[in-house]
Amino acid sequence: MVAMKVGQRVVLMFGFEKKDQASIKADELRAFRKAARVYLGYSEEEMVAIVREKSLSEIAKTNLGRGEKHGKSV
Numbered sequence: 001m002v003a004m005k006v007g008q009r010v011v012l013m014f015g016f017e018k019k020d021q022a023s024i025k026a027d028e029l030r031a032f033r034k035a036a037r038v039y040l041g042y043s044e045e046e047m048v049a050i051v052r053e054k055s056l057s058e059i060a061k062t063n064l065g066r067g068e069k070h071g072k073s074v
Contacts, residue, residue, distance in 0.1 A: 009047070011039045012059070 013032045014024065024032070042050070051058050 009040060011036055011056075 013036055014028075016024075039047075039056075047056075050056050
């Protein structure tokens, strides 16, 4: 598990159940890492615009610094 700092962004690129797939292939991993660099390079304003146009979905937003445990699903 990686420790996150307040204000950092997490982008879920690909999720799967281990019963359905053992792992991803090396070429898939390279492609996901490349895409992750692109997404993580966007500014907050760019990410908001992308979510608004529904190209990506925000699934949870946590603001632990203000005592909230869970954010809202979008």
